[in-house]
Amino acid sequence: MNLTQFFLLIFLGVPTLVVVIAIFIYNSLVGLRNQCRNGWSQIDVQLKRRHDLIPNLIETVKGYAEHEKKTLEQVIQARNAAQDATGVKDQASAEAGLSSALSNIFALAESYPELKANENFLALQEELTSTENRIGFARQHYNDSVMTYNTRREVFPANIVAGMFNFEEMEFFELAESAQRAVPQVNFQND
16 A cells, blocks of 8 residues: 555545544434433323313312312313413423412312212322323433433534534423422421
């Protein structure tokens, strides 16, 4: 191999290697972005399930707690806001409001022993609890996917490819209210 062939090999080999690496990085970013989108769709499925359970819960509570109309209306408004929310940040905020409103409904059950013993109410409460757990798992998966994607798009040399092809940072699905971050207080003493 003479010097001309060596320089020709380097002249063609280096750009080819750069293109292959760029293709690999691009494809990995696309895969990670799609994983994030899939994670969000899983959250969306569970939120829809939650939203679909709420009208049944409201109807069950209505019969027992007729004069608690304000609490029921707050849940309905929070549900509507959650259904209309767009984007990760707005959705997280709306869902936080809905969780707060739902906790008020379950607090009502303590004041109405007949409601607390109602089979429909208990079944709906269990279904909502199960759905909340699923939402938590889906949120964890989504946030893990977002962390992996965002980290990948920020490290060198992927940040160059990400910038060239407009791979934008994705938002985490975070708790909006500091009250939701607080550790719940448990008191087993009798009043």
